[in-house]
Amino acid sequence: MANAIEIRNLTKSYGKNRGVIDVTLDIKEGEIFGFLGPNGAGKSTTIRSILGFLKFSEGSIRVLGYDSVKDHERILENVGYMPSEAWFYGAMKVADVIKYAADVRGLDCSEEAGKLCERLKVDTGKRIKELSLGNRKKVSIVCAMQHKPSLFIFDEPTGGLDPLMQKNFFELIEEYVSEGATCLLSTHVLSEVNKYCKNAAIMREGRLTVLDSPKIDDDTFLKFYEEETL
Amino acid sequence: MISVFLKEMKLNTKNLLIWSLTVGGLGLACILLYQSMQGDMKEMADAFSNMGAFSDAFGMSTLSIATLKGYFATEVGTVHGLGSGMFAAIIAIGIISKEEEGHTGEFLFSLPVSRTKVLAAKGLCISVMLLVFTLICGILYAIGFVMLSEEIPTGEFVTFMLRQLLMNAEIAGICFAISSLSGKNRMGTGLGLAMIFYVYDLIGRVVPDMKDYLYLGPYSYANASEIFSGEKVSVSAVIIALIITVSGVIFAFVRYNKRDLAS
Structure with missing residues (x-):
């Protein structure tokens, strides 16, 4: 399987403030990829860099085989984004x-x-x-x-949706993914990642850790949040 | 790009109609008031034409407000100059920044359209709105002349409306550049700028030492009294206006393409 998203050594800062640091990530075509992390960890910065909203200082991003800077419009033709x-x-x-x-x-x-x-x-x-x-x-x-895009990018999609709509939403994602689409799912809800994602990664303080398996327990998951607040 | 342009036009139509009918309507009312004031105008015109620098500033030393042409230049010229300048500032100062301020940028820029195309659509929308605004006001003023059975001084009238349009474009160009800087609403700044430009022109006509620098302001070449009294336009003022307008637009494109978009 080819990569739908390839991020290499992405670094983005906001003046003196940290954004993301040296992020490298591959997301394979046809999978639902879980993207976890506390508020302000850098999930949205990564997503917004992929979509071209942010101008990053170091690294490269390829989406569906295209360069995220040079082929920006072509990429967006094949992306469905939900902020x-x-x-x-x-x-x-x-x-x-x-x-x-x-x-x-x-x-x-x-x-x-x-x-x-x-x-x-x-x-x-x-x-x-x-x-x-x-x-x-x-x-x-x-x-x-x-x-019917080839790549979906969802940033905390289920907040505000009632349980029935959440169920309908994930049914729709699974239908599109079964037809070959890829989905990057940024969320705080561990159960969504456990249930629907094939692979996952957690961001903390701007750095990315790719998990061996998306099936992690609550205690391990919460440690990432607790350590953030220390 | 055409979809973005049409959407901008649709969202701004109400604003356009309110401003053009208000400014044009005020101008029309001023023209219609002329008939009821005509009897007293002679004495008033004599008094106003002998007030030194004040008469110069409002063009009453060169034009008599006892004639409809002079009355139009001094009264409607002021109303249209201020109203159209404020309208140009208001539409341009928010047209780019509103996407970030209203959090709609993430929706718009996730669609396959570049920032350059979005700005081109927005710039085109401003141009069309200024043109329609000028047309509506021009038609309303012309109706005023017809209702009073007075001949329209076509040459001066068209020149006045076109120079006002250029002045509006210059103010809009400056505000368009400011709008590209960040996602903050700068409506006050836009209105303030329009007022400052107007006051700069007014003071420049009253204070003799400032007369040499009048051409720097956008109201200098659009002054109704000068146009209706047949004075030649300052070419340097028009060239500066064109340079400022184009520079403002180019700055907006360059700056907006380089910066991060707020969520």
């Missing part, structure tokens, strides 16, 4: 936001979007400003999945 906050333009209607995301991609995703909205029970007639966090997250899932 942790899921903000959209408040005045727009849900249906318009979903169509807008497809239009920018130059695709007609109406059929897939319709299926996703039905399964996630998305009310497309409402305006974004009328939605709760959970409902905004559902819109974000539709925007990330409607074009």
Whole structure:
């Protein structure tokens, strides 16, 4: 299996503040990869570097075989990203936001979007400003999945979703992954990693540790958080 | 890029209509008031034209407000200059930074569109909005002349509206550059800049020592009284305006492509 994501010696700092330090990571095509770590450990910095939101100072990132800097647009054509906050333009209607995301991609995703909205029970007639966090997250899932990308990147996707929607969400991921997609799942929920991920890594204080197995117990998992606060 | 442009236009249409109808409507009201004030205008014009530097600053020493042309240049010229400058500042100062301030940047920039294309779409949106704003106001002012059965001084009128459009573009160019710096809302800075430029021009026309530096400000070449009294435009002022506008836009593209985007 080829690598969907290849990160080599990634270092990113914010002035004098630490971002991530010398991160090297391979994520194989067709797997769900768990990405754990305390708040501020560097998970989002890594993800935002992959997506080109941040300009990193050292290292290299290849996504789906393309260089993350030179082939930025081509990579994003094949990526579905769901940020942790899921903000959209408040005045727009849900249906318009979903169509807008497809239009920018130059695709007609109406059929897939319709299926996703039905399964996630998305009310497309409402305006974004009328939605709760959970409902905004559902819109974000539709925007990330409607074009059937090769790579999904989810940053804390289940916060705000009710248990039924969480179940539907993971069913959808497993369906797309069974068709060949890859998924990078950043989360604080160990049970999600235990249940769905084939491999996992934990970030702490900007450094990455790849786990031998995603099936770790609560005590080992919490040690990473406790040591962070010491 | 076209989708981003259309979305920006849609999100800004309400703002455009409110500002253009308000500024254009105020100008139209000013023009219509002329008829009711016409009887007293002669004495007022004589008084206003003999107030030294103050008369010079507002162009009343060269134009008589007893005529509709002079009245338009001094009254509507001020209303449109201030209103359009503020509108240009407001739309440009937030158009880039709003993505980070409203946390929508992560959605927009996760779509396959480069920062350069997003900025091009936003820049195009500002240009179209300024053009439509100028057209709506121009039509409303022209309606005022027609309603009073007065002949429109077409040459001066079109020159005035085009120079105001250039002044708006210069202010927008500066604000576009500022908007690219960070994800903070700088609405106050934008409005303040427009006011400072206006006051700079006003003071420059009152204080003799500052007259030589008037051309540096965006209001210098767009002054209605000068245009309607047939004074020649300062070429250096127009060249500086074009350089500042283009520099502001280039700065925004370069800076925005280099920096990190806030979440």
